[in-house]
Amino acid sequence: MNIPVGILGVALVLKFIRDDYPIEAQRLDWVGFLLSSVALSTLVISFESIGHQEMSSRLLATLLVIGLSSGLTYIWYARRAAAPIIDLSLLRIRSFAISVLGGNLCRFSLGAVPFMLAILLQVGFGMTAFAAGMVTFTSAIGALVMKPVAPFIIRRLGYRKVLSYNALLTGLFIALCAWFDTDTPLWWMSVILGIGGIFRSLQFTAVNTLTYADIDAVGMSRASTFASMAQQLGISIGVACAAVTLNLSMHWRGDTAVNTTDLFWGFMVIGILTAVSSLSFLRLKADAGASLQPGKNSVDVPENKTPQPMA
Secondary structure: OHHHHHHHHHHHHHHHOOOOOOOOOOOOOHHHHHHHHHHHHHHHHHHHHHHHOOOOHHHHHHHHHHHHHHHHHHHHHHOOOOOOOOOHHHHHEHHHHHHHHHHHHHHHHHHHHHHHHHHHHHHHOOOOHHHHHHHHHHHHHHHHHHOOOHHHHHHHHOHHHHHHHHHHHHHHHHHHHHHOOOOOOHHHHHHHHHHHHHHHHHHHHHHHHHOOOOOOOOOHHHHHHHHHHHHHHHHHHHHHHHHHHHHHHHHHHOOOOOOHHHHHHHHHHHHHHHHHHHHHHOOOOOOOOHHHOOOOOHHHOOOOOOOOEOO
8 A cells, every 4th residue: 555655656756846945954863863763663663562461561661661762862853953853943933733632632533533443343343443443433434524625624724623622523523432332323433433433534644744844945855854753653643542541440449351331431642642632733823824825825834933932
């Protein structure tokens, strides 16, 4: 899947990205590359393993220590490096910081919801993998329905309103999955998942575009690296958060097997965390993302523009 998509991506870049788009000519930050890659790879593997219980507790703890140590060392290093591979100074730009931090709370659902739905439908309800996939596919259908109309909604209401209110709706429809049981009709589960997919699609479309609203052309590549790293980490943390919730619920019940009660709390926790991201988006200015309106382009920002710092 990645190869044809990657080839298509290269073709689209060659076709649509301007020839005069500025490119920063600088050497690769090898020290930062090694520190950040060790930190991210070990943390992502650790968080994923918490969800799937694929390694021993000792090995998991070792990877977490290595990841956290490497990450803290990188933070110390990046504050002193001239051109760090992951530029933490970008967090001083309000729209970027809120999109990355608040957006990652929403992205918890990208990893956690499919993880828990697979367990609920196959283990809890006894469905085959194919049947479970057909039910959850309705979420993707909802996302596809929203894609063409998302820009109109964002232009009409603005980023602040869309992200703030839609985060609550996204969290609500995740939490509604907690009420699925063996008596729930398939059509009703499909409706909930489909509508939830619509709201999630709108949320991610808005947050992914707002991320670069106040980034000038020179800083675009650094922002892209930072945002991509944060997205992958957020998805893995979402899986880990769901798994920890399930394990705590099983421990409280005194059982070693997951049942629908554990999944109830898993969906509720992820839904609440997604809704809480609304508080972050409320800190956006009312005109946030104005540079992305028709007739304007974030890559045309004047060189002397000073980004809005974080409060």
